[in-house]
Amino acid sequence: MVFIDADACPKELKKIIEEQALAYGTSYLFVASFQHFSADADQKVWTFIDEGKEAVDLYILNHVKKGDLVITQDIGLASLVLPKGVYALSTRGKQYQEDTIDTSLAFRYLHQMERKKGRYGGGPKKLSSEDVKNFSDRLINYLARHAGKN
Numbered sequence: 001m002v003f004i005d006a007d008a009c010p011k012e013l014k015k016i017i018e019e020q021a022l023a024y025g026t027s028y029l030f031v032a033s034f035q036h037f038s039a040d041a042d043q044k045v046w047t048f049i050d051e052g053k054e055a056v057d058l059y060i061l062n063h064v065k066k067g068d069l070v071i072t073q074d075i076g077l078a079s080l081v082l083p084k085g086v087y088a089l090s091t092r093g094k095q096y097q098e099d100t101i102d103t104s105l106a107f108r109y110l111h112q113m114e115r116k117k118g119r120y121g122g123g124p125k126k127l128s129s130e131d132v133k134n135f136s137d138r139l140i141n142y143l144a145r146h147a148g149k150n
Contacts, residue, residue, distance in 0.1 A: 002143075003060045005072035006030040006046075010127055013091055016136050017071065018045070024143035031056050069142050075101070087142060092127065093134025 002021055006014070014030065021028040030046045033056055037048050049055045057077045060070055066085030072078055078088035078096040088096040 001065070002026060002028040002069045002071065003064055004028065004030045005056055005060060005070065005074060005077060006032040007035075007056055008073050009071065009091055012127070012132060013071075013135060016132070017139065020136070020139055020143055024140075024147040026143050026147060031059050067146065069139075069146075071139075089135070089138055089142070091135060092131040093136075093138050095138055 002017065004014070004017060009017075009030075017028060028045060030041075032046065032048055033051055034048045035051060038046075041048075047059070049059050057072075057074060057080070060072075060077065061080050064070060064081055064084060064086045067087075068081075069087045069089060070077065070081050071089050071091065073091050075096070078090075079101045081088055082096060082098045082101060090096065
């Protein structure tokens with residue numbers, strides 16, 4: 001099963017996820033807050049969660065099982081699912097690892113402190129074609145290894 005933290009997942013990646021999951025016969029679920037509700041969303045593969053800073057993360061955390069994949073930009077969520085035997089992949093194609101997640105969390109904290117001091121501005125940079133390729137390659141690799149295990 002693939003769980004997608006859909007609030008911050010770029011549209012082009014959502015399309016790749018759907019196409020590849022269907023090609024490999026893997027179940028997937030986009031999880032988003034009601035702020036991102038769309039009446040056009042297929043209710044079989046989309047679930048909308050109440051507003052709340054961590055509501056989507058908590059939903060995913062409470063529903064994943066060992067061997068599942070979580071796609072998220074949230075290092076904190078990744079750090080919580082990894083000990084459960086869940087794979088975690090960023091939207092830039094980085095596979096989060098248990099042995100390096102603490103370092104990633106420390107850097108996130110340092111960057112947050114710098115932003116509070118006004119030293120960093122703006123959000124994340126736009127996805128590059130290399131980011132999209134890295135993401136797609138890692139997703140396909142996961143799906144190929146886990147096809148039919150839903």
